[in-house]
Amino acid sequence: MKIRFEKREKKPSKLLIFLASLLSVLIALVFLGFIILSLGDNPLTAYWQLVSWGLGTVPGLIQSLVSMMPLLFTSLGVLIAFKMKLWNIGAEGQFQMGAFAATWGALYLFPHLTNPWFFIPLLMMLGMVAGAFWGFLPGVMRAYLGVNEILSTLMLNYVAIYWVNYLTYGPWKGPHSYNFPVTAQFPQSAIFPQYGVGGLNLGIFISIGMAFFVLYLVRYTKFGFHLNIAGDNLRVGEYAGINVKKMIILVMVMGGAISGLGGMAEMSGVLFRLQPNFSPGYGYTAVIIAWLARLDPIATIIVSFFFGVLLVGSQQLQLFMQIPSSLVNAFNGILLFSLLASEIFLHYKIKWVRS
Numbered sequence: 001m002k003i004r005f006e007k008r009e010k011k012p013s014k015l016l017i018f019l020a021s022l023l024s025v026l027i028a029l030v031f032l033g034f035i036i037l038s039l040g041d042n043p044l045t046a047y048w049q050l051v052s053w054g055l056g057t058v059p060g061l062i063q064s065l066v067s068m069m070p071l072l073f074t075s076l077g078v079l080i081a082f083k084m085k086l087w088n089i090g091a092e093g094q095f096q097m098g099a100f101a102a103t104w105g106a107l108y109l110f111p112h113l114t115n116p117w118f119f120i121p122l123l124m125m126l127g128m129v130a131g132a133f134w135g136f137l138p139g140v141m142r143a144y145l146g147v148n149e150i151l152s153t154l155m156l157n158y159v160a161i162y163w164v165n166y167l168t169y170g171p172w173k174g175p176h177s178y179n180f181p182v183t184a185q186f187p188q189s190a191i192f193p194q195y196g197v198g199g200l201n202l203g204i205f206i207s208i209g210m211a212f213f214v215l216y217l218v219r220y221t222k223f224g225f226h227l228n229i230a231g232d233n234l235r236v237g238e239y240a241g242i243n244v245k246k247m248i249i250l251v252m253v254m255g256g257a258i259s260g261l262g263g264m265a266e267m268s269g270v271l272f273r274l275q276p277n278f279s280p281g282y283g284y285t286a287v288i289i290a291w292l293a294r295l296d297p298i299a300t301i302i303v304s305f306f307f308g309v310l311l312v313g314s315q316q317l318q319l320f321m322q323i324p325s326s327l328v329n330a331f332n333g334i335l336l337f338s339l340l341a342s343e344i345f346l347h348y349k350i351k352w353v354r355s
Contacts, residue, residue, distance in 0.1 A: 005348040012346045017294055020346055024292070024338035031334045032327070041321055049320060050313035060312055062198035066270060068301075068308035070095065070279070072207040073262025074286035075293070075300045076214050077131075077255040081149075082295055083218060084231040084251050090138060090153025092283025093160035094131040094256040098263025100164055101130030103172070103183055103274040106190040106267070116189045123190055124264055131260015132253045134160060139252030143245040149252070157283065165276045172274065182275040192269040203265030208301060210258060215297040227251065259283065280311070281329070288332050291339050 012020075033043035053060035074091040081088035105126045106119075113119040138152035165181075174184040192202040218224040230237035230247050237244050262282070271278055289307055293299035314325040 002353060004351045004353050005344070006351055007348055008346075017346065020342040021292055021294065021339070024335060024342050027338045028331055028335040032331045035327065035330060036323065039323060041323060046317060046321060046323060049316045051309055052313075053316045054309035054312040059198050062196075062200050063312045064305060064308040065204050066199040066201075066308075067311045068305045069204045069207045069269065070262050070266050070282040071285060071289060071307050072211060072301060072304040073265065074259045074283045075289040075304055076207075076210055076297060077135075077257075077259035077262070078283075078286050079290045079293075079295050079297065079300060080214065080218070080227075080255045080258070081251050082290055083227050084247065085234075086142070086248060086251060087150045088135070088138075088153050088252060088255050089150055089287060090134065090156050090283070091255070091259040091286045092279065092281065093153070093157035094134045094259035095263040095266075095279060095283050096157075096160040096164050097130040097134045098127035098260030099267050099274060099278065100160070100167070100263070101126040101260070102190075102264035102267045103186075106186045107172075107184055111187065114187075114189050116191075119189045120192065120268065123268060124261060127260045127262075127264025127267075128257040129260070131263065132257040134260070135252040135254075135256020136249065139249040142252070143248040164274065164278075168274055168276050174273070180275075183273045186268065186272045190268055191272055192265070199270055201269035203269035206265060207262070210261070211297045211301050214258075218297070223250075259286075285332055288336050288339070292335070 029047070033047075036043045036046045054064040055061065074095050077091045077094060078088045102123045105123050109126075110119065110122065113122075134156060135153075138147070138149045138156060141147035141152050142149045168181040168183060172183045173179075174182055176184070194201050218227060226237070226242050226247060229240055230242055230244055234244050237247070266278070267274065285307060289300060289303045293303040310328050310331070314328040317323040317327065318325045
């Protein structure tokens with residue numbers, strides 16, 4: 001006997017897709033529970049610590065929203081590419097380059113600008129241009145050289161990360177940083193408006209607005225129509241008169257620009273200075289978020305908030321139960337495998353056949 005996969009004739013219903021996503025999360029939680037048990041702790045207590053602070057308190061809720069912001073930006077950046085079956089794994093690098101460009105503009109290009117109504121939009125443009133350029137490179141290589149975008153975007157992540165590390169450890173190290181690898185702080189005119197305490201800032205609302213913009217773009221515009229056709233089949237897109245090479249580059253550029261804007265928002269809204277390892281892997285988590293949201297921009301808001309709660313909760317785990325916060329990364333990895341498995345069962349039937 002051997003196993004054979006046969007493609008299903010009908011596309012899965014929205015209810016079935018939702019149930020598959022929910023089952024993926026439950027499976028990941030079960031495996032996470034076994035890991036917690038192996039550490040000698042109670043999984044139910046750990047689960048409560050994961051969500052109680054981020055959802056049950058006002059400061060925790062604000063922290064969850066702040067953590068949601070970079071996740072939402074990077075998730076939307078990869079979502080656009082995934083719609084066209086382009087596997088952009090480079091949101092992390094595009095996010096880092098957006099942060100680099102914003103820091104460059106705030107501290108070195110325009111350090112004397114004092115009007116935030118002009119300065120902040122200028123930094124947003126710089127962040128988007130830097131992220132777009134980091135998406136343009138693998139886009140061109142894929143369109144004209146046939147280079148696999150998974151490899152090119154993944155490798156460019158490391159280039160961006162080490163570039164930021166070089167600057168913060170070297171020429172951009174702040175004069176009053178007490179020898180810590182951080183830049184000088186942004187001027188007040190380059191910082192997003194803050195609302196109350198806890199880090200609630202304008203960038204959170206910009207990220208939510210970006211989700212609705214992406215929704216309009218992919219559903220109600222000519223670009224979105226071409227995106228969906230080319231995403232179903234590139235050759236069909238070519239026969240329909242779509243310039244597929246141009247679309248590949250445009251999609252990668254747009255995704256990079258959105259992720260780059262996220263990097264700028266993290267600098268101007270949360271950190272106010274560039275430092276090494278300022279991202280705990282937002283761009284990589286974005287891949288899981290986009291798939292769990294099934295490439296729906298509005299669902300991406302909800303899933304990004306859920307992962308923001310997990311990030312905040314992981315700090316509580318480390319503080320009160322001495323469980324490593326990296327446990328959330330293990331959950332992310334298990335969840336990704338669960339999602340991939342659900343994709344197989346959603347689109348293929350498994351049959352046992354005689355040899």
